[in-house]
Amino acid sequence: MPPLQRSTRTASARVLTLAAALCAPALVSHSALAAPPTVASINVCADQLVLALADPQQILSVSWLSADPEESLFASAASRHALNYGTAEELLRFHPDVVIAGAYTNAFTRALLIRLGYHVVELMPEDTVAEIENNLRKVADAVGHPERGDQLVAAIRAESRELDAHRPAHAPATVVVRPGGFTVGKHSLADSLMTLAGIRNVAAEQGLDRWGSLSMETLLRSAPELLVLTGYRLAQPSLANMMLEHPALTRLRTEHPTTTIPAAYWACGLPQSLDSAALLQTAAAR
């Protein structure tokens, strides 16, 4: 039955395409209706969804951070586009049909662009896989390629099933250590991915919400079976990174299985973020 429905849909789609082709000469002057909209994005997470979903020629500009491989999984694609610093004057010059922004960043710029009549799409940060799917669909619709959103969502679901099938027999008690001794709790993307991978997040079990700091003492006492480090700009001096060099942590790393997840996988919710769950499963299996 479903295949039949699908072929009916395809048939009606063909009719629509035909109708569009017949109308095309009339539509040339209103090319916005026929051509996919031009787009600019002003937030590193929004940028990566745009780079994943829009045609390169649609993209007028992405924000500067997304061209940085430490911040973004799409750095090389981003560096082929004009980079912006998220100010209204830059965007006015690009004059995109759609602006994709984060719901919590560039508040004044968003307000100003909306006031000037721009179509601004605001994305909430993704804390769950379902929220990644929502944002993928939202951006796919906004850039005029809803089918690509569907494809990526289908790929995410396939990967989720794959991860589910490869859950470790014993779920290791895991502690995530980010620079500065921060760790992740419930209602965070990293925790969602750990759950998907089938490993236990000790901090979440202890009731930590979103993220919080983890003292060296708590870390040692929690006796983790798996240690997950996320480095971020390790070459730059910072007090936060110095903590990762703490002798107690160094010893813990030699005694327990340790894996490193690049920060960009967990900074933004992307289809690629699920790959980090596969890395966690590999580490748990060791």
Add this chain to the structure above:
Amino acid sequence: MSATLSTGRHWRLCAALGVLVLAAAALSLLLGRSSGGPTIGFGGPELGAVILREIRLPRTLLALLVGGTLGLCGAALQGLLRNPLAEPGLLGASSGAALGAVLVFYFGLAGGDSLLLPLGAVAGSLLSLALLYALAGKSSDLLTVVLAGIAINAFTAALTSLVLNFAPSPYAALEILFWMLGSLADRSLVHVWLALPLMIPGWLLVIAAARGLDALTLGEETAASLGFDPRRTQWLVVTGTALAVGGAVAVTGVVGFVGLVVPHLLRPWVGHHPSRLLLPSFLGGALLATLADSTIRLMPPGPELKLGVVTALLGAPFFLRLVISSRNAAAN
């Protein structure tokens, strides 16, 4: 005779500053910033009109209004406290305003364009200044007032950090930079209309205190004997500053040092009459803030600097010079 001469000099100074302010405003309207760095001019006629009206005009107007407010209130506070170190930023008026705005904004009481935001800022600013008066109001001792100001400033800044840490918005902790360092980027005319209704009555109250401030230079008792009630002057300056600075901080965050540096730089030109310092300080503040904000747009490509960083870079050396010269004066 000498009074007439120095009045003439006062108006010549105002006229000169006015011309400079107009030139700085024109520069600020002409200067833009794109991904490649600073730009001059507007681009095409249609785009240019929008950029000019909706981006650069609000930004320039706010630089003038906020800078003017800080200059004026700095001059009035220095007169009131008979203390050259007084300034809305140093006395905690600005950080109190930031605390009020942060409370209103992050706990969902108001969006970024609601009148409740500046009103929260005014309340915070008023509380800070009231606390300052409770701690140091009776004393005109330089050290007491400044120490009280520093304590209030540190306390309100700490409370602001605390509030931002507990705010439900996950980005509140990052936005602390904005509230502590100030910025004029991408404000619209909405923000001008939000701040102006509080700034104008604030200015008028401060200006109404002008002659009372002059009388206060002779000491509180002499002022009272001349018919100026020192408490009325205090009330005018404190309420006026809270209103005007509250309106400013609600839309730009805390911009430091303008209120300190400008009256101090202009004082040698007008003599030691606080009333004659008010208008020049308003114009000088507007000039400094507009130039500082234009400097930001002249920087090489990259994320924008915060306005408070530039005013502090420009202001801190003057502050140090002030400290050194007062130390030398004390030694002599």
